[in-house]
Amino acid sequence: MKDIVKSQPSDEIKYVNGKRVKVARRKRRSNLITYCALAVALCTAVGLVISLCFLFDLEQVEVSGLTLYSNDQVLAVGGVESGANLIRTDTDVIEKRLTDTLPYLKSVSVTKDYPHAIKISVVEETKCADIELNGKYYIAAKSGKILEVGNAVHDVSLPLVTGFQLKEPELCGELTSEDELKAKVLMQLIEAVEKSGLEKVTSIDIAERTDIIVMYDNRIKLRLGSSMDLEYKLSCMKSVIEKKLNSTFEGTLKYNNAKTGVSAFSKDAEAALENRTKPVYTAPTEDGTASVSGYTGWQTDNAPQT
Known part of the structure; x- marks a missing residue:
């Protein structure tokens, strides 16, 4: 006499290659959840690719606080190009390029204005003195930053500073003296x-x-x-x-x-x-x-x- 094995309610009988196979319903449900998660991830990835490639292109740049440089100079030095993807644009990199390259910029703030714009706000340095060293002249800002180096002619709009003993003056560098x-x-x-x-x-x-x-x-x-x-x-x-x-x-x-x-x-x-x-x-x-x-x-x- 054959033993009778009752299938659990959670089991499901299927025929595979002519053979009866028990399939657990819980496993089937788990597979369905996995498929759904994969589908969501795929859709998200596709959306991200579309956003990076086709959406949020830069169309407008607003620059404020600028008097000593032109907008074109700022955009060229900052590497800001029309049509660039806004999501992939690194504002920190733009800020560093500008402050490291354009000495008269004291501070720079770059923000994204979605969907198609960037705002650049600058604060400019104020020059205060023209320092003489070995027949050359070096313009300094109130912040202690060196704005111009090795000029052949003194800027008569500024006080001429003598006896300062400039130490290793570099453009955009800090004003230092042999006497600290x-x-x-x-x-x-x-x-x-x-x-x-x-x-x-x-x-x-x-x-x-x-x-x-x-x-x-x-x-x-x-x-x-x-x-x-x-x-x-x-x-x-x-x-x-x-x-x-x-x-x-x-x-x-x-x-x-x-x-x-x-x-x-x-x-x-x-x-x-x-x-x-x-x-x-x-x-x-x-x-x-x-x-x-x-x-x-x-x-x-x-x-x-x-």
């Missing part, structure tokens, strides 16, 4: 000049950090001493220039200290600067301000008319 403190002092001085409101600064001599000299309007030498309290010293001297000296005065203003203030020496009395005699004016600064209301007139034969 001079770069910091120079940037502090440039900022102090701006904050004090002193205009017409034509040159800066920073050969000695304890005897910084600023030339005003090519006619008045401002001896600031060390880099301490630069903005305050410049403000005092600005008050002297505007309120105590006539417009044709040529000579030297020297900051003494907080007690005796600023002394002025005409061009004919430059020798007096060495022994600190014959001061024309002294600004009292005990109150900690740059006011000139209390100037005493230590008059000499060289005193300017007020």
Whole structure:
């Protein structure tokens, strides 16, 4: 007598090559899920290929904040081409190309604007000084970045800096000196000049950090001493220039200290600067301000008319 084997409800009988075969329904369901997953993956891959090859082509580029370069220069250096696929475009690479190649670009932000545009926003550097080294000139930005190297002619729109001792100047490189403190002092001085409101600064001599000299309007030498309290010293001297000296005065203003203030020496009395005699004016600064209301007139034969 043959044993009777009952098939489970989950089993299904099929005939394969004339033979009865039991197929588990759970296995069939599992295979169906696998087929569906493969189909979804295939459709996704096809969609991605279509997107990369046919959709999201670059049609428009918007550039903002640009004044020193043309749009064409930015697009060429950044490698931005019309018709390029937006998905495959690497914005980080574009940003790095621009900041590494175009020195007057301080910062660059590149964003995608789907489906067909890119936006490029730039912030430009501000040049602040022209530094002399071995008969060549190097333009520096307020950020401490070198904007131009090895120029044969001085840019007269900028203060000429001497005695800085530039160290290995490179385009787009960082401003450094053989004296590691001079770069910091120079940037502090440039900022102090701006904050004090002193205009017409034509040159800066920073050969000695304890005897910084600023030339005003090519006619008045401002001896600031060390880099301490630069903005305050410049403000005092600005008050002297505007309120105590006539417009044709040529000579030297020297900051003494907080007690005796600023002394002025005409061009004919430059020798007096060495022994600190014959001061024309002294600004009292005990109150900690740059006011000139209390100037005493230590008059000499060289005193300017007020």
